[in-house]
Amino acid sequence: MDADALVQAIASSADRQAFARLFDHFAPRVKGLLMRGGTPPDLAEELAQETLMTVWRKAALFDPAKAGASTWIATIARNLRIDHARREKRSRQSQVFDLLEEEDGPEQPDEVLSGSERDARVRVALKGLSKEQYRVVELAFLEGFSHQDVANKLSIPLGTVKSRLRLAMAHLRRHLEDLR
Structure with a gap:
């Protein structure tokens, strides 16, 4: 399988068959990569799907001269995981503030x-x-x-x-x- 060619086919003509092949190949690999990094299975699956949807939307940005498709996809997954962790951290910090506040009115x-x-x-x-x-x-x-x-x-x-x-x-x- 030539992943670079599949991404380029998605970019040039929104080739659904190319995307299906890419998805079938990379979804389990991205999920496994995320889980090895400590991401829980349910979240890893969600992030893997989000990663591949990002590939679909941003395939035109792929440049095979800079990196191979697998590296590009792994980088997207990594960035999505980091973004998710940052959102969670901010959410948890706001929970600490909420615990400290009383509900005395505005x-x-x-x-x-x-x-x-x-x-x-x-x-x-x-x-x-x-x-x-x-x-x-x-x-x-x-x-x-x-x-x-x-x-x-x-x-x-x-x-x-x-x-x-x-x-x-x-x-x-x-x-x-x-x-x-």
């Missing part, structure tokens, strides 16, 4: 710190946590692990994870009270 504009000031304050408060508390908060909220997964990952009892989280959240609330 904030008044003169009471709100700018986003960058708020982020800096949260970073300083996080640095005030013990190393153990910070690691538990990082795994549970920033990386999205369940409490049980955190306990398994750190080889500590589940109750210890919950205690560290409770103490860390109390510390953060004390130091960020005025942000509420």
Whole structure:
């Protein structure tokens, strides 16, 4: 199979048969590549499909003089995985902010710190946590692990994870009270 020729056929004439052959060949390989990098199977399959849909849409951008089709496709998959991880990290950071906020009604504009000031304050408060508390908060909220997964990952009892989280959240609330 000449993957370069298949991508060029997709680019020049939107050749569906070429795309089907390319998809059949690369979808399982991209999924395997992503899973070897630590991506869960369901997400790896979703990203593999998204990768190949990107190949369909952007086939005209493929330049065989710069790289082979397999390298180009692997790079697309890698970039999609990185983009997904960044979106997840931002989402988890906003969850930490949500846990710290009370629902007392809408904030008044003169009471709100700018986003960058708020982020800096949260970073300083996080640095005030013990190393153990910070690691538990990082795994549970920033990386999205369940409490049980955190306990398994750190080889500590589940109750210890919950205690560290409770103490860390109390510390953060004390130091960020005025942000509420």
